[in-house]
Amino acid sequence: MDGFDRLPDSLILLVFNSISDTKALIRCRSVSKRFNSLVPQTESLSLKVDCVISHESNSDSLFTFFKSLLKSIHDLFHPDPNPTARNQTQNSPARILSQFDRIRHLQIELPAGDLKLEKGAVIKWRAEFGKSLKSCVILGFRREANPEGNSAGAENDFTGGLKTRVVWTISALIAASARHYLLNDVVKEHWEMERLVLVDREGEGTVAMEKEGLRECREEVRVAAREGQWEEDGRRTVVPCVRMRMRHEQRVQLKNGVWIEDVTLVVVRPCSVGWDGEDAELAVGAFGGGIDGEAVQIQVDPSTISASCYPPGSI
Structure with missing residues (x-):
């Protein structure tokens, strides 16, 4: 033997x-x-997606970009059944994961982030989902372009900067809801799963679904399947009525002496969830340590965070 x-x-x-x-x-x-x-x-798996279909357009239009992005990722998860697309079908995540019967913990890694940003801009976001959005923490900043710290004109630039930060927030929410929508097929095929995380190789965005969120999603699948409404025309999960808290600092110096500009922290939660001390804890726990975690720590002073409310589907 x-x-x-x-x-x-x-x-x-x-x-x-x-x-x-x-x-x-x-x-x-x-x-x-x-x-x-x-x-x-x-039971514990990590799947790295090697490539995403290239964008069809080089337009800077936000709508055109996300339309091409959603088509690329959707084609990856939902390959054309036509025989000419056989190789793409065989390499789809859903097809690969169908070879496993007892997945409990799964991480899927995309090859790149979803957002097109100007040079020097950094956006990190983490979204928690059940059948819909539970929370989203977004951190954005620009790497210091003026080491001398000359803030002349900063006040005049506030309006334009605010517009940019709103675009950052909306873009991150669109990307999060699109990723969540694409995870539905994986969730409905693996009923024993307890944790599912979708990240990208650049470390830009994370969609996470924990045990309770996965249970909610499965219940939604059961109901939709029973009523014959599982297939939808949309390509992203509808964002519910949400409240947003935003904090902004023009310039922040980190412990290592590095300065970063336009530091913006946004905490997004459904309107059904009241504001409490958990928002600060949620923000601090979203990015761990390093520069991102330190920038969040600086921003969590609740006395200067403003709140706004947006109805469902308005994002």
């Missing part, structure tokens, strides 16, 4: 869960009949 055969299945599955890389695990299925039967039982 081969010594390797004496290893219990539970130990081999522990190794597979540590590997987590979906493509590496699929290759492991060809090692032996035993591996072929055990790999589908892996």
Whole structure:
């Protein structure tokens, strides 16, 4: 008897869960009949999407950009059933993940972020979803262009800067709702899943669904399937009535001496959720440490954060 055969299945599955890389695990299925039967039982997976179809237009129009973005990612998750698109179908995330039966923790990584930004601008966002948006924290800033800290003209630029920050916020919400919509197929196929995260390689945006949010989404799928309304014409999840709290600082100096400009923190939550101390905690926990976490820490003073309310579908 081969010594390797004496290893219990539970130990081999522990190794597979540590590997987590979906493509590496699929290759492991060809090692032996035993591996072929055990790999589908892996519970923790990480899937990296290698490429997204290029944009059809170079227009700077926000509408045109997001239309091409949604088409590209939607084609990735919902390949054309036509035989000429066979290779694309075989490489779709939904098709790849169908080889696994017991997924509990899944992370999907896209090759790039969704937003086109001017040079030097940085936007990071994290959105929590159930059947719809639960919360979204957005951090935006520009890297210091004027080390001397000359703030002349800053007051005159406030109106234009505010317009830019509103565009940042809306763009992040559109990207978040589009990503959530595309995760519905994955959720409805894997009923044991307890955590699902969709990120991008640039670290721009994160969509997260925890156990309770996934349960809500599954209930929505059940109802829609029963009523024959699962297929929708839209390409993103409708944002509910939300409140937004925004805090802005013209210039902020970090602990390492680096200055950043136009630092904007936005906390978005449904109107059904009252404002409380959790907003600051939510913002601080969204990005962890590093420059992003430090910038958020500076911004969480609740006494200077303004609030606005927007109805459903207005974003």
